[in-house]
Amino acid sequence: MEARPVSSHPLRRYGWRDDLPAAEWLDRQRPEGRLARVVEQHRSGYRVTEGGDDFAVGSPSAWTRRNIDPEARAAVGDWVLLDPVHDQILQLLPRSALLSRGAAGEHYQRQLIAANVDTVLVVCGLDGDFSPRRLERYVMLVRASGSEPVVVLTKRDLCADLESRLAELSAIEGQGIAIVALNARELASRESLEKWTLPGRTLVLVGSSGAGKSTLTNALLGIERQKTGAVRETDSRGRHTTTHRALIPLPGGACLVDTPGMRELKLTGDEDLAEGGFEDIEKLAGECRFRDCRHDREPGCAVRAALESGALDAGRLAQYFKLHGELAEAGQAQAAQRAKRQGDRVQTRALHKRLDDKYGQH
Template sequence: MTDAAAVPAPLRAYGWRDDAPAGVAFAAAGGGRVARVTEQHRSGYIVTDGARDFAAQSPAAWIRAGFDPVERAAVGDWVRLDADVDQILDLLPRSSLFKRGAAGEHQKTQPIAANVDTVFVVTGLDNDFNPRRLERYLVLIHGSGASPVVVLTKADRSDAVDALRAQLAQIEQGGVPIHAVNAKDAASVAQLHGYLAPGRTVVLVGSSGAGKSTLTNTLLGREKMKTNAVRGHDSRGRHTTTHRALLPLPQGACLIDTPGMRELKLTGDEDTVDAVFDDIDALAALCRFRDCKHDREPGCAVRAALEAGTLDPARWANYAKLQGELATAADAVAAQQARKGEARVQNKALQKRLDEKYGKR
């Protein structure tokens, strides 16, 4: 057993908890040091022990082709280091992992941030505003183990704050907090401080130009992150944040800023999309037939709500689209796991034949 005193006290300001999965695993590990990943680069990691940030070498297995990205550290992860050298020995268990499907045809998963309590989904009250994209974010967050909060930026530059916020009524009624802020104004941003208590971790996600870096600077109380102007015709911005980084905030929490995301693929690991569309789920429960397809079946409560105008057709279409994507992604993950399982069986059989022919080496 590792003595809890082996964990430097300053790490608790970075979110360390003895009773969290990482804390329990480290206590049972029997040695080493603990650190949190603050930056991830192609060449390695920057970690902190609470007192200083330093480079740490990753295990050789993590850089091998075919290694599952989910099994290597991401920003926010807790890792166990060698007692004497800055070498990562183990990835400690996570309490949450926000991830997305990686771009491309193959079904791969890209970890974004680990061990986060809250995900701030940042969207501008300009041409960046897109309720359907927000719903997609919420599906990914629901499967992460973290809690979502929608942060609407550029409230000072919009004359339609109330009208745009009204388009998110179903999201808000589903229990997701929504805050409209001027990201440059500390007094306006102060409404987010309730999520930033000591020991908590928040990650910012959203499109380029949504105001994540501006919000980060205001929360920090200093110009830490570079900011760029957005294009006037579509409110898109350049990637002012080029890599994910964990930063301690004066409010006591840790903040993970991320580059803008253009693609939000489901991973296939999400349990369901119903939790994000609880209004549609409730309507479906009222259909005459339990296996109603919500097409032309008699007694369909969903179709009745669409015809009555009480269910937004765009929200329903996005629900159906996400359901289809989740089913496709889940099938791809299952097929991938089956192939890996078959390959393991074949490799064991081959090794057994070789051992029988040549003897064990």
């Protein structure tokens, strides 16, 4: 069974478009199989859709290997090729974007969040959840993924001074990133996000627990599908009302990936500080007298000069140093992981060769 031509495929309501890398690959390769999109990912496996009801599928045995690169496995939003007859994934198709983060914990691991996403709505409450520093992290992660970040400030009705909050995000807005403030319980909230919810587009909601993602999901769906919960008065944090990632078609033709809240947001090592709102500091660093300037007490340090003159905020500089260190650490850990996987492959090939030499090839 040849994969159905893209022009007539029912998966259009699930974000299928002719300009996707997966569509170009199918048109060029013309493989045998069925096209599907991953709509849910659980520890026990995947659920996909071919345009109708979703169903469980098996995954390739290679995906269960201990040291496989996480990016080689499917995530919610991925396009996959299924066996012509059986509900079994044969192949992961080329991606247009991949949103991931460093998994929580001491040991570096990459955790996939969603694939083939056009726009990431970074949701942050205008109550005690508000954190410009956390938003800078999200923007860096999103831009590294290949998706477009949009900052969505929820609970506008609880904010007495919106202008001061927006002023704290001037560095992010200065990069051309849209910032939308709304009350997700009002109908107008859907209208303010219309340009990112056009037919064929895929969005993902990310943010901490209690930021209002489930309430915003309900607003975009026009129904009370997602459970919502109260937040703690002490820190405006909520419980995880979303327990797993899932792709949901919206009434207007777009698709939405809802994700559990994130308590910890670690960098992967692929991010760029300039894309996290620190382009000005990166530019200043390039103007220092010494190339290896640590921006401490070295003479001719343009970064320290800007700090002392008041042109550079001390809080932003501290965040820059912190993220710079985390990026270096994540990059080193990522390189070590890749080297280990390569070493494991070399050892496996050597073992197979010794077995073949001893017992003969079968």
